[in-house]
Amino acid sequence: MKLPAFDYAAPATMAEAIELLERHGGDARPLAGGQSLMPVLAFRLAQPSMLVDIGRIPGLDSIEIGEDGVRLGARVRWCDILEHPSLRSVHPLLVEAIGHVAHYPIRNRGTVGGSLAHADPAAEMPGIAFTCEATMVIAGRAGTRMVAARDFFTGPLETVIGPAELLVEVRLPPWPAARRWGFEEFARQRGAFALAAVAAFYDERDGVAIGVHLGVIGATGVVQRLPGAEAALEGRPVDAPGIAAAVAAARAEVDPPEDAEASSAYRRSLVGTMVERALAAATAR
Amino acid sequence: MSNPPPRTVRFTVNGKPAAVEVEPRLTLADCLRHALRLTGTHVGCEHGVCGACTVIVDGRAMRSCLMLAVQAEGCTVETIEGLGTGLDEGGAEALGPLQAAFRRHHALQCGFCTPGMLMTAHALLSREPDADADRVREALSGNLCRCTGYIGIVEAVLDARPAYQAGAPGGQPATGGIDRTG
Numbered sequence: 090m091k092l093p094a095f096d097y098a099a100p101a102t103m104a105e106a107i108e109l110l111e112r113h114g115g116d117a118r119p120l121a122g123g124q125s126l127m128p129v130l131a132f133r134l135a136q137p138s139m140l141v142d143i144g145r146i147p148g149l150d151s152i153e154i155g156e157d158g159v160r161l162g163a164r165v166r167w168c169d170i171l172e173h174p175s176l177r178s179v180h181p182l183l184v185e186a187i188g189h190v191a192h193y194p195i196r197n198r199g200t201v202g203g204s205l206a207h208a209d210p211a212a213e214m215p216g217i218a219f220t221c222e223a224t225m226v227i228a229g230r231a232g233t234r235m236v237a238a239r240d241f242f243t244g245p246l247e248t249v250i251g252p253a254e255l256l257v258e259v260r261l262p263p264w265p266a267a268r269r270w271g272f273e274e275f276a277r278q279r280g281a282f283a284l285a286a287v288a289a290f291y292d293e294r295d296g297v298a299i300g301v302h303l304g305v306i307g308a309t310g311v312v313q314r315l316p317g318a319e320a321a322l323e324g325r326p327v328d329a330p331g332i333a334a335a336v337a338a339a340r341a342e343v344d345p346p347e348d349a350e351a352s353s354a355y356r357r358s359l360v361g362t363m364v365e366r367a368l369a370a371a372t373a374r
Numbered sequence: 375m376s377n378p379p380p381r382t383v384r385f386t387v388n389g390k391p392a393a394v395e396v397e398p399r400l401t402l403a404d405c406l407r408h409a410l411r412l413t414g415t416h417v418g419c420e421h422g423v424c425g426a427c428t429v430i431v432d433g434r435a436m437r438s439c440l441m442l443a444v445q446a447e448g449c450t451v452e453t454i455e456g457l458g459t460g461l462d463e464g465g466a467e468a469l470g471p472l473q474a475a476f477r478r479h480h481a482l483q484c485g486f487c488t489p490g491m492l493m494t495a496h497a498l499l500s501r502e503p504d505a506d507a508d509r510v511r512e513a514l515s516g517n518l519c520r521c522t523g524y525i526g527i528v529e530a531v532l533d534a535r536p537a538y539q540a541g542a543p544g545g546q547p548a549t550g551g552i553d554r555t556g
């Protein structure tokens with residue numbers, strides 16, 4: 090379908106962009122890569138009066154790697170992450186997960202900030218930000234504020250970003266080089282949204298798993314961790330019985346919705362399988 | 375709301391400067407097809423899933439249905455019309471190496487998906503001339519073909535690699551501009 094009518098501006102500064110958003114109340118929408126917003130407009134699920142293209146604002150597209158972790162500017166594209174010379178060794182989980190995002194041409198435009206703001210529970214970046222306990226930097230008229238991932242996502246396709254605010258950066262905490270990790274995804278087609286994906290990581294001390302993080306993407310209506318499965322594995326060796334305990338706990342604690350893609354029971358089973366594969370991959374790394 | 379006034383957008387298409395008057399809501403795909411009459415770029419789903427509309431913007435494959443024409447301001451756009459290598463001695467349009475490989479491998483039937491397939495593959499091989507079969511399949515995973523079954527398409531792309539390894543075949547040289555500002 091053709092897009093509804095809207096006005097368009099491509100401001101050259103952050104202050105101008107925020108001013109424009111403010112002036113239009115809730116009726117203006119930021120435009121980043123457009124890889125989610127354009128389909129939303131084509132289906133007329135939204136009819137904003139104005140699109141504020143953030144594509145010409147300087148300073149939003151850097152990838153910074155430091156002692157305090159990885160900082161991704163809101164306008165960093167999927168292709169920038171995948172082609173970065175050192176990110177794969179600095180934060181392997183991030184790069185592995187982003188390799189599952191959409192298709193080649195879409196990865197050339199889609200951005201980190203757009204994905205986090207869109208907050209699709211089946212999208213990889215929100216899942217990684219949530220599982221890794223990232224911090225979002227949000228800019229508004231009064232300056233910037235920091236929001237922890239657990240407070241940032243308020244529901245499917247919902248975040249705490251206000252109508253006159255912009256997400257400017259996401260900060261992922263430092264990633265120890267020896268950390269064990271796995272990312273497993275099941276989708277019907279390469280590049281399609283996940284029916285279920287699991288991000289797993291832990292540190293190993295004296296043969297047992299410490300700080301177990303298990304995040305599930307796509308299978309349930311929200312981005313979520315698996316606290317039961319994490320507890321089942323915490324302080325234990327990641328061997329066959331440990332993995333089996335985590336899988337059983339994961340299947341027991343998720344409550345996937347039933348939809349046209351899959352039944353609830355199928356998705357629950359799939360979550361367990363993804364946990365099993367992600368942990369098996371982690372032990373081998 | 376009443377339609378916001380059109381504005382002029384300027385970009386380069388297949389080496390030629392273009393200036394077009396567009397409504398902000400016009401997609402790049404519709405701008406190419408309707409305003410510039412470059413109808414080789416096909417429009418299937420209009421929401422990013424089929425890949426028929428894929429063009430190359432600033433050297434990278436992109437969905438022209440998921441991009442506004444106004445966002446192309448100052449960009450370099452390449453479409454299927456620029457993929458040939460000009461006219462041969464007989465005055466017929468000469469096929470570029472990727473197009474010739476598609477013909478050799480029967481990589482098209484109805485041809486609806488073909489412009490998107492070719493532009494995606496052209497962008498890929500221009501950046502990664504040594505792409506292997508797995509990489510080619512991965513890059514083409516967002517381009518749907520309802521006719522061929524893909525095997526010929528992947529073979530054709532792999533077969534075109536030597537031409538790119540020898541130095542990326544470009545589009546046509548610039549001749550004259552297109553002005554559609556009215």
Ligand SMILES: Cc1cc2nc3c(=O)[nH]c(=O)nc-3n(C[C@H](O)[C@H](O)[C@H](O)COP(=O)(O)OP(=O)(O)OC[C@H]3O[C@@H](n4cnc5c(N)ncnc54)[C@H](O)[C@@H]3O)c2cc1C
Binds near residue numbers: 124254
């Ligand atoms: C066919 C197809 C398959 C896809 N498959 C996947 C997939 O498997 N996994 C996946 O994760 N994604 C997938 N995507 C979505 C893609 O990754 C998008 O690029 C991404 O979700 C949104 O990024 P964007 O830059 O394109 O944002 P846009 O579409 O420009 O914006 C999305 C939303 O965020 C808002 N916004 C954008 N930037 C900001 C900002 N800085 N501050 C505040 N608000 C902002 C916009 O107003 C809009 O509401 C797919 C898309 C398509 C078309």
Ligand code: FES
Binds near residue numbers: 421
């Ligand atoms: S028409 Fe653009 S992807 Fe289908």
Ligand code: FES
Binds near residue numbers: 481484486487518522
């Ligand atoms: S040749 Fe018919 S859709 Fe591909």
